[in-house]
Amino acid sequence: MAGIKLKNISTKAPKDTNKAKTKEKTEEIIAALDELQNTMYAQHKHSVLIVIQGMDASGKDGAIRNVFGHLNPQGVLVQSYKVPTAEELDHDFLWRIHKHAPGKGMIQVFNRSHYEDILVTRVHKLCDDKTAVKRMRSINDFEWLLQEHNNTSILKFYLHVSPEEQQERLNERINDKHKQWKYNESDFTEAKLWDEYMKMYEDCFEHCNKVPWHIVPSDNNWYKEYIIAKTLYDTLSGLKLRYPGLKK
């Protein structure tokens, strides 16, 4: 993904996509996912790590709620990464991440992730380029570790919204009672750093792409949810999951 330019990638559903039909397909896929997940849990061999990254108001919480909220919570864990705690800062940046790597049979969702350590930190000059290069190397090593040593399939999603869509959603947060709890004055300050964020995301896509990134057009939530569900479905379908039968 060298030389990728996010502003050249559409943030919208392709023009000929039918919203109602897509939503119907998403529902079907989620029903099928439920069965696949149950099989994976029973087989106790594979695991899935789902990394969700995106700008403020890109719809990370909604994606998690609408795609994973219909699966058996016994087999799905969600971990949200916020500003590191004092204990977390006492350790290397992957310490708090590795802790929550999925066990066999599990789907682990990361709402933000180790990628923040080469995104927000770089934008705010808390991480220089030399440190970022080291972190990228260790991120690649870490993802390889999970894949090679614990049969973990890793899916990385970048929820791609336009700055205009973001502004609209941030403004909504001020007026909608159900969304006010998400409002944070600093979101608008962060939004001004848009170009800088895009640059860091592009750099990340270029250098941490041994496990490929899925850039999900996310101005339309129904389309974003479809893509995430479909990608997970394709992945699980490729694992040759099966119920293990009676224990010998």
Next chain:
Amino acid sequence: MAGIKLKNISTKAPKDTNKAKTKEKTEEIIAALDELQNTMYAQHKHSVLIVIQGMDASGKDGAIRNVFGHLNPQGVLVQSYKVPTAEELDHDFLWRIHKHAPGKGMIQVFNRSHYEDILVTRVHKLCDDKTAVKRMRSINDFEWLLQEHNNTSILKFYLHVSPEEQQERLNERINDKHKQWKYNESDFTEAKLWDEYMKMYEDCFEHCNKVPWHIVPSDNNWYKEYIIAKTLYDTLSGLKLRYPGLKK
């Protein structure tokens, strides 16, 4: 350390070493270590990981008790790795290790470690050569991570005893009331696999040596303790530790 042959390396203190004087020196070093450790704790910048490996009855427990037992326990943690639990087996082999990586200011001692996953497991054919190569790669990546991202100094000690000394110590366990709790019938079966263990250790020293191994002649406990204390002392002395002064 390519082509190293353990049987060509002495397991005894060098001939001209004076036992009484060495013990005195060890005591002095440990007193100095206490001060260095306190400074490191206060400075809250560096950390130390000490990996102790060795055959049964090579004196791992004694080394920990006698060298680290005199330091402030607030700054020293010991983690013993036994047969993995079900939860640990659900994850990659470094999951249970990374959890206990030292925080800033701390000394973390591992009594056995991630190296068991390329030692006992290989001897018992639970890990094939291909898996071992992958594990070695991830071990090297992991140690690099701790060094580069959290200022962790890693000291790896192999407590080198002769098979004759081991037999003597295992027999002692049967008759000494203070040691009977350590007796395990299977130790004698394991001891028969001596040559196989040496082969796996030699392979480990060859391929996981980016952080160098210290092969400690351990037939004489007083000499073993001296070497470990001295190596730690030299390491901490090299860190330019200093009290940080008043917070600004």
